[in-house]
Amino acid sequence: MKASNVVFSAPLQQLMDEHVSLRKDMDLIYEITEDIECDSGPEVIQLFAKLYEQVSAFNNMLKAHSNREEEGLFPMIARHLGANDRTIEEMESEHEKAEQHLEDFLTEAEKAGVDIDEDAAGWIAVYAVQALATLTQHFAKEEKMLFPLAENMLSMDEKEELGRLFQK
Structure with a gap:
């Protein structure tokens, strides 16, 4: 896929910039999960504590x-799309899927607590990896399709309103 050459308005650019920041964190999380998979013994437990943080x-x-x-972008775009369009529904579903994987990771990690063993650290880390996989695809869809669509579809007034919403 070629990168979009759309120039984004401030609120959409803010979302793009947040993706850049979130991706850096995702890379770090992924590196830690890789280390957990490759290491053994007490290092795994220390790495898992770092992963949890x-x-x-x-x-x-x-x-x-x-x-x-x-709360801002999706409802605005939905007002412009036809009643049968599932774009926003799909985006929200991907949010829920990624959030559920992260929630599962945090819940299982808390259940295991300080007595977590190597095996548990390994299988619980998989939830984090699943969240990253979902988010990687999701961000790409937003950047290649949704944000350019919003840039072209939303009026200047809507973009200004979006900017104000983001400042709150």
Whole structure:
């Protein structure tokens, strides 16, 4: 896929920039999960503790980003699309899927607690990897299709309204 050469308005550019920041965190999370898979012994437990911290912080940042999309951008785009269009429904479904994987990771990690063993660290880390896989595809769809669509579809007034919503 070739990169879009659309110049985005400030609120859409903000969402793009947030993707860049979130991807850096995703790369770090992925590296830690790879290390957990390759290492053994006490290192795995230390790595898992680091993974838990990273995923917790990432989850909070992702939720803030998703809220801007779900409460601002998505409803605005939905008003322009036909009643039978499933674009926004699909985007929201992908948000839910990624959030569920992260929630499963955090829940299982908390259940395991400080007594977590190597095996548990390995299988619980898989939830984080599943979330990253979902988000990687999701971000690509938003950047290649949804954001350019919004840029072309939304009026200047709507973009300004979106900007104001994002400042709150």
